[in-house]
Amino acid sequence: MTAHLKKAELHCHIEGATPPELALLQAEKYGLDTSEIIADRAYVWTDFTSFVKCYDSVASLFRTQEDYALLAEAYLTELAEVGTIYSEIIVSPDHGNTIGLGADAYLEGLAAGMEAAKAKTGIESRMLITGIRHLGPESVAKTAEFAARRDHALVTGFNLAGEERMHRVADFARAFDIARDAGLGLTIHAGELSGAFSVRDALDHIRPSRISHGVRAIEDADLVKRLADDGVVLEVCPGSNISLQVFPDFASHPLRTLHGAGVRVTLNSDDPPFFHTSLAQEYDIASSVMGFGDDDINSMTRTAIQAAFVDESTRQKLLALI
Numbered sequence: 320m321t322a323h324l325k326k327a328e329l330h331c332h333i334e335g336a337t338p339p340e341l342a343l344l345q346a347e348k349y350g351l352d353t354s355e356i357i358a359d360r361a362y363v364w365t366d367f368t369s370f371v372k373c374y375d376s377v378a379s380l381f382r383t384q385e386d387y388a389l390l391a392e393a394y395l396t397e398l399a400e401v402g403t404i405y406s407e408i409i410v411s412p413d414h415g416n417t418i419g420l421g422a423d424a425y426l427e428g429l430a431a432g433m434e435a436a437k438a439k440t441g442i443e444s445r446m447l448i449t450g451i452r453h454l455g456p457e458s459v460a461k462t463a464e465f466a467a468r469r470d471h472a473l474v475t476g477f478n479l480a481g482e483e484r485m486h487r488v489a490d491f492a493r494a495f496d497i498a499r500d501a502g503l504g505l506t507i508h509a510g511e512l513s514g515a516f517s518v519r520d521a522l523d524h525i526r527p528s529r530i531s532h533g534v535r536a537i538e539d540a541d542l543v544k545r546l547a548d549d550g551v552v553l554e555v556c557p558g559s560n561i562s563l564q565v566f567p568d569f570a571s572h573p574l575r576t577l578h579g580a581g582v583r584v585t586l587n588s589d590d591p592p593f594f595h596t597s598l599a600q601e602y603d604i605a606s607s608v609m610g611f612g613d614d615d616i617n618s619m620t621r622t623a624i625q626a627a628f629v630d631e632s633t634r635q636k637l638l639a640l641i
């Protein structure tokens with residue numbers, strides 16, 4: 320068990336953290352039908368394409384600043400209750416625009432929830448704005464421009480999520496240049512749905528300090544060595560990988576091998592209720608299924624804080640808590 324350990328995560332999509340019970344309440348509030356996306360209090364999807372469809376439907380149940388504040392506060396409070404000291408949530412202003420709320424109000428709502436959770440529990444959190452890959456390079460560049468103009472101190476990074484099998488990493492280099500020039504930390508979904516080439520492309524074209532997932536780097540020994548040598552941090556989400564069938568089971572998941580090869584790894588939940596997991600469960604699995612001891616797990620938590628997109632005084636304060 321890992322209940323006694325402090326926890327931190329760098330990778331959770333905020334809409335993907337909606338518990339089905341909250342989705343049902345939101346649907347009732349707006350008189351919407353959820354029969355296609357929720358059955359027996361669980362989300363209905365079968366592969367990445369239907370997962371994205373289900374995810375987008377859940378996102379559309381959040382329509383006001385208050386809805387988003389509630390979501391962020393509820394998620395972060397739950398994390399704090401299991402010993403989490405830091406969380407980076409991946410946020411998508413495109414969802415705020417799609418619903419007609421607007422990107423600024425979307426961020427303001429989330430920020431209010433983050434601040435409320437911090438006031439109640441002390442949990443520190445930051446937002447990473449994400450572009451959505453399957454919306455194409457132009458859309459992602461616009462999202463990066465929005466992120467670069469941010470006037471919210473809690474927005475500290477930029478990510479690229481969505482359908483990794485569409486477009487090439489190089490198509491998004493301009494968006495990441497915009498985000499980098501604006502001083503945002505960079506990470507990118509790669510090596511999840513696509514193989515090692517995608518991680519290599521990310522390193523070559525984006526030069527991020529972290530990779531979201533990156534686990535399929537295991538298909539290329541030279542690439543694993545490059546990740547270790549360069550100190551690139553992987554945001555590993557084992558439960559998500561098993562759920563999406565990136566690997567058949569925890570026994571064949573490469574977390575242990577990557578760690579053994581000296582790659583800097585962290586534990587993350589991705590879209591917890593969609594994948595029937597939670598950050599606490601990811602920690603428990605690392606301990607009881609993958610066989611990591613408390614010292615190894617604490618060092619992953621420390622790695623997360625070292626790689627977090629926060630100012631130095633916050634980083635030192637968080638490190639002192641582990």
Ligand SMILES: Nc1ncnc2[nH]cnc12
Nearest residue numbers: 332335480481508589590
């Ligand atoms: N696991 C995942 N991969 C890519 N994009 C996502 N968006 C939400 N979850 C995702």
Ligand SMILES: [Zn+2]
Nearest residue numbers: 332480531589
């Ligand atoms: Zn993700």
